[in-house]
Amino acid sequence: MRVGELAERTGVSERSLRYYEKQGLLTAERTPGGHREFGDWAVDRVIRIQALYAAGLNSTKIATLLPCMRDADGGPSARATERLVAELAQERERIDRLIADLLRSRDVLDEVLEMAAQPRPAATAPASAV
Template sequence: MRIGELASRTGVSERSLRYYEEQGLLTSGRTPGGHRDFPDGAVDRVIRIQELYAAGLHSSRIARILPCMRDNDGGPSMNATPALVAELTTERDRIDRTVNDLLRSRDVLEQVISTAADEAAPAGPADKERSRR
């Protein structure tokens, strides 16, 4: 498939797809006219790259991880080294800390929202009677 179709099917810009190719994250063949020709599996690969970027990984680390990840075509093309496993463990721990920080922030916001909603609630008949006294 051509780069425009890949961009359309993944929601990723053509510019980003070219960058992925420059970084060795994505490969394509060439048509006789010199246009990029991506295999159907490139859609899954681009989605996986996007997921790894969303997790906070940078392109050089993604380039080292991708060959170890299972694709739709079967198995990984190489096994992860102990050093890569250690790096990935560190990344997972960083993501866990970020998730926990976000959950704590959400809890604080929930408390503020709850308190503000209670204070802003219209007074009921019993509350009005008490305020007259």
Template structure:
């Protein structure tokens, strides 16, 4: 598939896809005319990249992590180093902290909404 179709199917801009390629996150084959071509695997790869960015990982960390994820055949592409596993454990703890903070914020909002809703009934 070409870059436009990948953008449509993954919900990511063509500009972002070009950036991913430049960062070594999304390899592309080139047609004889120089156009980027991707296999079906690319949609899943882009979704994973987006998820990792949303979690706060930078492109360097994502580039280290992607080879450790299962490939399109379901097999691990590469074994993660102990250092990478430790770094990812730290990232996971950071994300857990963010989730806890968001849950506390939601509880406060729930209290305010419930309190404000009670005021309307008086």
């Protein structure tokens, strides 16, 4: 499939897909006319890349990690090094902290929403000065 179709199928811009290729995250065959051609496997790869970006990993870390991940067509092509495992453990802890922060924020919003849903007491008119 061409880059436009991959963009359409994944919801990722063509510009981002070209960036992924430049960063070594995605590879394409070239047609005799120089157009990029991707296999069906590229859809899963792009979705995985997007998920890793969403988790806060940068392209360098993703490039190191991708070969260690199971692809749709088989097992990983490399094993994670001890250093990568340690870095990923730190990333996981960072994500856990973010989740905890988000849960606290949601609890605060829930409190406000609960209070807003309660009927307000009737307003009392100020006493007239006589």
